[in-house]
Amino acid sequence: MKFPKAFEALIRQIAMLPGVGRKTAERYSVEIVSRWSDSQRKNLIQILQDINSLKLCTTCGILSEEETCSICSDPLRDLDFLCCVASLKDLFSIESSGRFSGTYHIVDSLLSPMDGRGVEKLKIQALDARMAKKPFREVLLAFDPSVEGEASARYLKQFFESKGVKVSRLAFGIPLHSTLEYVDGGTLGMAIEGRVRY
Numbered sequence: 001m002k003f004p005k006a007f008e009a010l011i012r013q014i015a016m017l018p019g020v021g022r023k024t025a026e027r028y029s030v031e032i033v034s035r036w037s038d039s040q041r042k043n044l045i046q047i048l049q050d051i052n053s054l055k056l057c058t059t060c061g062i063l064s065e066e067e068t069c070s071i072c073s074d075p076l077r078d079l080d081f082l083c084c085v086a087s088l089k090d091l092f093s094i095e096s097s098g099r100f101s102g103t104y105h106i107v108d109s110l111l112s113p114m115d116g117r118g119v120e121k122l123k124i125q126a127l128d129a130r131m132a133k134k135p136f137r138e139v140l141l142a143f144d145p146s147v148e149g150e151a152s153a154r155y156l157k158q159f160f161e162s163k164g165v166k167v168s169r170l171a172f173g174i175p176l177h178s179t180l181e182y183v184d185g186g187t188l189g190m191a192i193e194g195r196v197r198y
Helices: 005-015 022-035 038-053 088-097 124-133 147-161 185-193
Strands: 081-085 103-106 138-142 166-169
Touching: 005 022, 081 088, 088 103, 103 124, 138 147, 147 166
Parallel strands: 081 103, 081 138, 138 166
Antiparallel strands: none
């Protein structure tokens, strides 16, 4: 069946979202077109127009309505404690835990020489500029335990340690409320290597 051009364009745009295939995009499009009220559709249009005013914080790279985000400008945050993350999604996850009180640095992407992503993607110049204004006491490297995450963490560890900064990383290991018999060997190995004094 051939869809009207506007409807087909809507399907294609929705299908660009991560994890949304053609069939799911069609279902979402049918929902928007046939079940949403005019006011709901107008509200969505307004929201999409409003996000054009969002910027990236000039200090850390977080979405913001101002040049400096609410985290970097918060006087209650620990400006001496930095968390390096790979993406906004990772930042949102850490922030939602309510356990981190410092500021952030978002890298563009993790190191992957095979894909042409070298050290320039880690925004080292931006880190140098931040440290020239105010050195960090500690840096937490919060990357996925993947090959790219490990390579990025190793590089940044050397960079920060060469400047006399304490470097830590997220603990890897056994999830809360899990049973040892169902935990894979790789996860158990990381838990053993990352053990802490009890």
